[in-house]
Amino acid sequence: AQSVTQLGSHVSVSEGALVLLRCNYSSSVPPYLFWYVQYPNQGLQLLLKYTSAATLVKGINGFEAEFKKSETSFHLTKPSAHMSDAAEYFCAVSDSSNTGKLIFGQGTTLQVKP
Amino acid sequence: DGGITQSPKYLFRKEGQNVTLSCEQNLNHDAMYWYRQDPGQGLRLIYYSQIVNDFQKGDIAEGYSVSREKKESFPLTVTSAQKNPTAFYLCASRDARVEKLFFGSGTQLSVL
Numbered sequence: 001a002q003s004v005t006q007l008g009s010h011v012s013v014s015e016g017a018l019v020l021l022r023c024n025y026s027s028s029v030p031p032y033l034f035w036y037v038q039y040p041n042q043g044l045q046l047l048l049k050y051t052s053a054a055t056l057v058k059g060i061n062g063f064e065a066e067f068k069k070s071e072t073s074f075h076l077t078k079p080s081a082h083m084s085d086a087a088e089y090f091c092a093v094s095d096s097s098n099t100g101k102l103i104f105g106q107g108t109t110l111q112v113k114p
Numbered sequence: 115d116g117g118i119t120q121s122p123k124y125l126f127r128k129e130g131q132n133v134t135l136s137c138e139q140n141l142n143h144d145a146m147y148w149y150r151q152d153p154g155q156g157l158r159l160i161y162y163s164q165i166v167n168d169f170q171k172g173d174i175a176e177g178y179s180v181s182r183e184k185k186e187s188f189p190l191t192v193t194s195a196q197k198n199p200t201a202f203y204l205c206a207s208r209d210a211r212v213e214k215l216f217f218g219s220g221t222q223l224s225v226l
Contacts, residue, residue, distance in 0.1 A: 009154060032213060043118075043204055043217030044157075051213055090156060099164060100145050100208040101172070102215065104156040 002027045004093050006105035014113050019063075019078040021108050023091030026072065032094040033074045034102065035065055039087050047089075050074060061085070086112045117141065120205050120218035126226050127192065127199060135190045135221045137205035145208040146188040147215070150174060150201045157204065163188055192223060200224050 007022040025031055032051050036044040048059025055067040065076045074091060088109050092102040118139045127133045139146065145164045149157040159172030163182040177196025182188055192199045202222050206215040 004156075041220065041222070043120075043206075043219045044215075045217070046214055049213065094213070099162065099170075100210065100213075100215065101147070101159055101162060102157075104149075104158075106154055106156045 002031070002093050002095055002103050004091050004103055004105035006089075006091050006108050008108055009106065010109045010111065012111040012113060013081045015083055016080050019076070019081045019085065019110065021076040021089050021091075021110065023065075023074045023076065023105060024072050025074060025091075025093045027093055033065075033067060034092040034094070035059065035063070035074075035076050036090045036092060037087050038090065038107075044090065047076070081110075081112045083112050083114065086110055118205060118207055118216055118218035120203075120221050122221060123219070125221055125223045127223060128226050130194045132191055132193050133199075133223065135192070135203055135205075135223070137188045137190065137218060138186055139188075139207045139216070140186060141207055141209070141216060142185070143207035143209060143216070144185070145210065146182070147206045147208070148172075148178075148180065148188070148190045149204045149206065151204060151220075152201050160190065160203075 003026045005024045034049045035047040038044045048057045050067045058064045063078045088107050090107050091105040095101045121136045147162040148160040161180040163169035179191045204220045205218045
């Protein structure tokens with residue numbers, strides 16, 4: 001069975017500092033991997049996705065993630081945090097059924113301090 | 115504007131009452147999904163539908179029901195059998211061409 005683990009339910013960084021949100025996955029087949037962002041009381045918005053092309057994926061708002069098969073990881077990074085990046089971030093993996101179902105991690109809340 | 119519309123934004127349920135959450139999309143997507151979000155637990159799949167007049171149970175379907183009579187609409191009913199319904203409910207549709215889910219803005223359901 002596929003699963004996703006996000007390390008750290010809360011991450012706090014200073015404005016301008018590096019953002020690193022960790023995600024590890026478990027999958028018996030080559031996965032599709034996703035990062036979504038959620039602002040308070042809103043739905044989720046896709047940041048980026050990995051679908052077996054380039055292992056370094058660039059997304060919106062300056063975020064990027066690197067797929068590392070040997071480490072079963074898909075960590076999200078951004079070189080310089082902005083106050084507007086404060087939100088909850090979810091890592092997700094698609095299941096192997098091609099139904100579009102996603103299995104989500106528990107989420108990481110990013111706090112950005114001035 | 116194209117997108118997914120969920121209503122109402124806030125909903126209150128009394129003991130023993132069934133309530134229905136609305137989800138409408140004008141994106142012409144075949145597949146639609148209902149997720150439940152609880153703090154610290156991420157999103158869990160309740161039901162999904164890949165095509166009109168067909169739907170499948172997700173991981174936590176007990177106490178919920180759905181219908182898919184029209185491509186645009188995928189309403190979720192929270193029945194009285196769901197003993198812990200307080201949560202944030204999110205509806206999504208899938209663009210299979212680019213492998214992307216589009217989410218509505220959610221409905222917060224609380225118990226009176």
